[in-house]
Amino acid sequence: MKTILLAVLMAAPAFAGSVMIPIQGRLTDSAGLAIDGEIAISFLLLSNDQSELFAEQQDVLVSDGLFTVYLGRDNDLASSVFKNNSNISLNVSVAGEAMGAFPLGVAAYAAAAMHAEDADTLGGRSAADFSQSGHSHASDFTVEGGLALNGTVFSIADQGVTFAKIAPCDSGQVLKYGGNGWACGADDQRAVITASGGLTRSGNIIQIASSGVTAAHLRNDSVGHTEIASGAVRADEIANDAVGHGEIANNAVRSAEIANDAVGHTEIASGAVRAAELANDAVDSTKIADNAVRTAHIRDGDVVASKIATNSITQAHLAAASVAASKVAVNAVALSKIDSAACVQNSLIHRGANGWECSAESTSRSQNGTTRLSSGIILKWGMQNSTWDTAQTFSYPERFPSFTLMVQITRKQSGVREVLVPNAWTRDGFTVDRHDDFTGTKPFSYFAIGY
DSSP states (O other): OOEEEEEEOOOEEOSTTBEEEEEEEEEEOTTSOBOOEEEEEEEEEEOTTOOEEEEEEEEEEEBTTEEEEEETSSSOOBTHHHHHOSSOEEEEEETTEEEEEEEOOGGGGGGGGGGGGGOSEETTEEGGGSOOTTOOSTTSOOOOTTEEEETTEEEEOTTOOOGGGSOOOOTTEEEEEOSSOEEEEEOTTOOOOOOOTTEEEETTEEEEOTTOBOGGGSOTTOBOGGGSOTTOBOGGGBOTTOBOGGGBOTTOBOGGGBOTTOBOGGGBOTTOBOGGGBOTTOBOGGGBOTTOBOGGGBOTTOBOGGGBOTTOOOGGGBOTTOOOGGGBOTTOSOGGGSOGGGSOTTEEEEEETTEEEEEEOOOOOSSSEEEEOTTSOEEEEEEEEEOOSSOEEEEOSSOOSSOEEEEEEEESSTTOOOOOOEEEEOSSEEEEOOOTTOOSOEEEEEEEEEO
16 A cells, blocks of 8 residues: 655636646555555545545656645646645545645645735725715716706706696795795786687687687688698588688689598588689598588589599499489589499490499300490390200390390291290399190290390
8 A cells, every 4th residue: 555745835826817726745655665666646625525626637746755736737726726725635645545634734724815915895894985085076966856967066956947846835825026035826817718719728828719710700812822831721610511612712712722522511611612602623532521512512503624623523432312313414424433443444424223324335246146235225135045945045245234124035946836934033034834735845046125
């Protein structure tokens, strides 16, 4: 069994934060004879609770049993190991054989002195608790709550005195200056202000009430387009029937003066809209609320083409039956005034069961065809085959928009006695119920009239 004697010398710094600990020892064999040669020696630093703090193995040259090593030569040995731990022991193994644990003397703890130049506390206080040398007290003060600081002079900041900083007065009192200072007193100079006649008051704000401007407030011809800001006139600013033709200067109302959907039927007095009041193209679809224009609002003959912007009036803007013939001047509705989106290309406008409607123009000279007359009557013809004795339904290539007036069937074959008769018809087609004595396929032609 080998034996070892160790001596720990003064720690030496290796690099920033690291140290090397010189270790000298004498190594003998089990007979007490000194060992020579190179041998592997392991070093292990353990804390008081036997936690590993540092480990290193070196190949050590032993001469006559004596050797010297430096812990931390191969592995970084932090000086903080000695600063943060007490009662550290050194365990040594030679060629894998444990030699036991050796307590470190005071010399090894000299490594902790490296931390003295950067102590965390002084008298238990951190560095932040102390001021640096040469500091100034000029920036030691901060101001808030309405104060201002200029160098070392404090003052009240501009607008720093808020209502919260002023001593309270009784309800209804005001601050008065009496020559020697400010004091609370009665507000004997305040007048009681009320709002009426189309005005409304909310606290200290007086404004025009909703529907506050009536015809009585407006002088005839007083409102021209220069007096109205773009989009300023909305429905809630105008009392019902407030705007008559007498209040509006000729050509005063232009498109820019009217907010979208501002003009509803309640805002227009009966007969108030005349040609003279409207600038050309002033009324487009965005200015008129749906169903706003009714027949009572339009004077007879006052709707002329120049007053209506192209494509501006759609069905949604007109109340049912609002445009009577007497309201429209002769030749007032030009083709450009008809909504082009109402019909598809090559369509015809005709009178249907529910009023005017569009349908595609369809004229065919083929064996199965259809055509529309200028009167609105539609003719349909074609060839079909009757194939059984029970009721059989035949469809038109295209249904009648409104109604089928009649259907006529003609047998195609000559010299035949059987007669085919339509016993029912609809907008979509007709039904033939032939006699039971008929057999086979019976070709026929049909001719239908409807609209």
